[in-house]
Amino acid sequence: MELDVSMTTSIAPAADLPVLTGPTEITRCAGVGTAVSDTSYSQPELLEILGIEDPRIRSVFLNSAIDRRFLTLPPDGPDGVRVSEPQGDLLDKHKKIAVDMGCRALEACLKSAGATLSDLRHLCCVTSTGFLTPGLSALIIRELGADPHCSRSDIVGMGCNAGLNALNVVAGWSAAHPGELGVVLCSEACSAAYALDGTMRTAVVNSLFGDGAAALALVSGEERVPGxxxxxxxxxxxxxxxxxxxxxxxxxxxxxxxxxxxxxxxxxxxxxxxxxxxxxxxxxxxxxxxxxxxxxxxxxxxxxxxxxxxxxxxxxxxxxxxxxxxxxxxxxxxxxxxxxxxxxxxxxxxxxxxxxxxxxxxxxxxxxxxxx
Missing domain, CATH: 3.40.47.10 (Thiolase/Chalcone synthase)
Incomplete structure (x- = not known):
């Protein structure tokens, strides 16, 4: 694997700070990549599209400190009103969007790391917005044509904290496999976890979450890696x-x-x-x-x-x-x-x-x- 070392620098560490040392197998961040779904909306646009008139719910949307979000909204019903999709349709949406975003984020991450798909040795996928068996890791490996010998893990249902749980797992894997590339991939199709029922419970969720995927490449035993x-x-x-x-x-x-x-x-x-x-x-x-x-x-x-x-x-x-x-x-x-x-x-x-x-x-x- 040839990692990009163009950012390598020899500037000394900041003065007066402890220097924490470790074995050469300590894990480094080698690259990062992100992706989102196809369409974005401002909060006022969403209020209009979803026909939300309740002033309390409108206030939740408009005071969220959010300008735009990427979402895949349900289609119009017979009366032109967007309605909640049944759970089966949402699971299909999760699979489609999470795989698509995940593939693009992984490719961007590998490019950032100066690596190629053939360098990938472990893929850990994280999601909480749908359930799949086999998991995202298997689906993405198939979709991209990655080496079927690539080891993999899936972290499902742990929620917003799970990216660091995955980083912990892959950092340990990386330390045990010096020089080999592992990737943490979080792919969250939040559009596949929405309910449109007019209640304040769902309004808080609907005002907040958006679709996105992000990947982080990790490698140990490579001191030249700038991350x-x-x-x-x-x-x-x-x-x-x-x-x-x-x-x-x-x-x-x-x-x-x-x-x-x-x-x-x-x-x-x-x-x-x-x-x-x-x-x-x-x-x-x-x-x-x-x-x-x-x-x-x-x-x-x-x-x-x-x-x-x-x-x-x-x-x-x-x-x-x-x-x-x-x-x-x-x-x-x-x-x-x-x-x-x-x-x-x-x-x-x-x-x-x-x-x-x-x-x-x-x-x-x-x-x-x-x-x-």
Whole structure:
């Protein structure tokens, strides 16, 4: 495998920061790629298309800090009104959109890493917006004509935090297979998880999520790779809030439906400091030593709660809020859209530390410590 090393630099690490060392097999991020579905809508456009007149629901859409989202809406009914699709149609939609976006994100990721499809040795696919057996990994390998010997794993149903759960898995695989390329691929067809029933429960979900896929290439034993090293993970599950975020069967609509408790932002914010302290424990690092924060674009109130509780600046979460503005909540892949923007910005310097943070059902918070 020939990885692109055009960004390699020899600038010294930032002064006065601990230098965390590890074996040559430590995993590095080698490339990133993203993709979205075909059509996008502004929030006012969606209110008009869906015929939403309830002022409370309109307020949820218009005060979401979201400008546009990529979605595949249901077709018009006989009366010209969009209606909820039956669960079978939604599963078909999930398969079509998630495979399409996933293939494009994976190809973009490999190009970013200076690699080709023949270099791929492990593919870990993440999704929470539909159920497939065989999973996305098998379908994407077939669709792209990848090596059928490529090992694979699928993480299904863990929610918005699952991208970091997958990164943990593939980082371990990568460390055990030096020089071989592994990829985390999050493909979330949120259009396949919507219900149109006029209730506030579904309105909150319908105002927030969008379609998107993101892939991150990982490799160990390649010191020339310019991306950051993956140093450590820390998790925290808030067992008292297991039902606060869930995707379960709605008997009234005879289909699956999301539920988000209004208190979620405050629950997540109140526990963010606990998991970050655990992540930094034993490293000699303080929160003030972290130069880059890539937080899940969970929603305006969630981001605000994390900012307040971790005493971050608006600049710290500029990519998080920018992704929310331009795409909405992309579920498990949101933090990788932010990582891509940081990489394109070229703001990270050798020696800089970063924290990745995702939040999801459980309620759970996942974090990772990285260093350029």
């Amino acid at each position: 950051p090293r993956v140093l450590k993970f820390a998790s925290y599950i808030i067992t008292d809030a297991l039902d606060a975020m869930r995707y379960d069967w709605d008997r009234g609509q005879d289909r699956f439906s999301f539920f988000l408790d209004p208190q979620i932002p405050y629950v997540v914010g109140a526990h963010a400091e606990i998991v970050v302290e655990s992540l930094l424990s034993g490293t000699g690092l303080r929160r003030s030593d972290i130069s880059h924060w890539l937080v899940h674009s969970g929603g305006k109130k969630v981001i605000d709660a994390v900012v307040v509780n971790l005493r971050l600046s608006r600049h710290d979460v500029r990519h998080t809020t920018g992704v929310l503005r331009d795409y909405g909540n992309l579920s498990s892949g949101s933090f990788l859209f932010s990582y891509e923007r940081l990489a394109e910005e070229e703001a990270a310097r050798p020696g800089d530390y970063g924290v990745l943070m995702t939040m999801g059902p459980g309620s759970s918070i996942e974090t990772a410590l990285i260093q350029w």
